[in-house]
Amino acid sequence: MGEAPMKQIVVLGSGFAGTTVVRELERIFRRETDVAITMISRHNYMVFSPLLPEIAGNIVEPRHAAPPVRIFMRKARFQQAEVLAVDVAARQVQVLYPDQRTAQISFDYLVIGLGSVTNYAHAPGADVNSFDLKSLEDAIRLRNHVLLMLELADHTADPAVRQELLTFVAAGGGYAGLEGLGQLIDFVSKALRYYPSLRRDELRFLLASHSRELLKDVDTKLGGYVAQKLGERGVDVRLGVSVTAVSERAVVLEPGGSIPTRTVLWAAGIAVSPVVESIDLPKDRHGAIKVSSALQVEGHPQIFALGDCAAVPSATGTYAPTAQNAIREAATVAQNIAAHMRGGGLRAFHFVPMGSLASIGHYQAVARIFGVSFSGFPAWLAWRAVYLAKLPSLAQRVRVLLDWALEMVLHADIVQLPVMSSDDMRFMAMRDAHTKMIEQDSAHAEAQADSRRQAQQASEAAPAATPVAPLEG
Ligand SMILES: Cc1cc2nc3c(=O)[nH]c(=O)nc-3n(C[C@H](O)[C@H](O)[C@H](O)COP(=O)(O)OP(=O)(O)OC[C@H]3O[C@@H](n4cnc5c(N)ncnc54)[C@H](O)[C@@H]3O)c2cc1C
Known part of the structure; x- marks a missing residue:
């Protein structure tokens, strides 16, 4: 009797969705030898996004908020690659490796956890003139830019230009906008001690939210609380206000007009990525993959989708992308x-969160747990305890805890770190692959020359051939 064929489970993405699925699958199938689990993602780490604002605020070291996925893999295998396409009918995923090789990976079960991208629609110029906060590079880039604004303002006499340099705008009333702005306020306020010509009252922080409620998809009561607390911190909170354009030196608000600024944190919505858009599966009106309450894609019982790229039905609509x-x-x-x-x-998916938390900087957070709202230092401690516990490894927890402890006793670090974009990295990977090919070619040519030389030497060292005796007539 032949062995049962191996069942291939392929998980796309190493975010909260992908890594948790793989960890659970490892636990469930640890003893089964006929099940293979493969995770494919463009990074070999998971970005712990709630800590991105703290990276931008220079509290947490970038790599401490990016647990490597291989540390919890025993049975599962990881492949670092860009997902280019999914052929649903052929049950294959097309991938591109960093050295530019492509491959088709077959699956029996597919889990799509490819997250989301920033949505720049409705605001011309936002894609090139603003900063988002979805990756480690984004966080470092934002921090560098903010420091550059302080450097420039420090030797600028013109009050209008100073105001433009010292105005910081966040667009969006979700976690990224609120927590990002909260950390920026802290970072800039702490860094001021190194810029003696800048005064605290010259700093201006503005939050614009298209929705009339902050944290609309999560908890509007908590959102109301955040608006109040940010207002108390001196933030100009504008609700029901859209950012309609972003240029190098201004944002346009509707209503509100143009506000001179060179720093816009863009967190005004998410969209599905082009690869998710291209997959031939049913989608909702936002492009998210439609799944049943069991998280199966309609009409495809062996394909599952979850997280930010999926429209998961809830009692009141769909679950929020958190x-x-x-x-x-x-x-x-x-x-x-x-x-x-x-x-x-x-099983049908059903989840009622115990509560929600949002950190707004200055040792302040807001929380609503079991319907009870609280804020300030206790909420901030709760925020830190919850997210520390959620980090997937002990090593990561210790590192982040040390970062937090050091930040409480040391002054702000104002070094501008060089940052490499994914494009730079792809370019370097291509350049390395090219260099390797040239090295292989020259090694091959050298080996051929060597063998020719050896053959030549061997023929020279061989005894001279016996002269042929003349034919006797
Ligand atoms: C700044 C910020 C703060 C936040 N704070 C909170 C919070 O406090 N609480 C909360 O609940 N939520 C918070 N969120 C939201 C939360 O981060 C997301 O909802 C969550 O990350 C969604 O998980 P996911 O796995 O679906 O997507 P992601 O975490 O985005 O993961 C997607 C994965 O897919 C990979 N990927 C994407 N495309 C490709 C491709 N073509 N090829 C290969 N790999 C690919 C990515 O590299 C990544 O590994 C925050 C978000 C941000 C940006």
């Missing part, structure tokens, strides 16, 4: 894959 939801959805996806494989019944 890390909290992605983690919970992941456990259901892993259990449902196992149930489907074993012929069992699938």
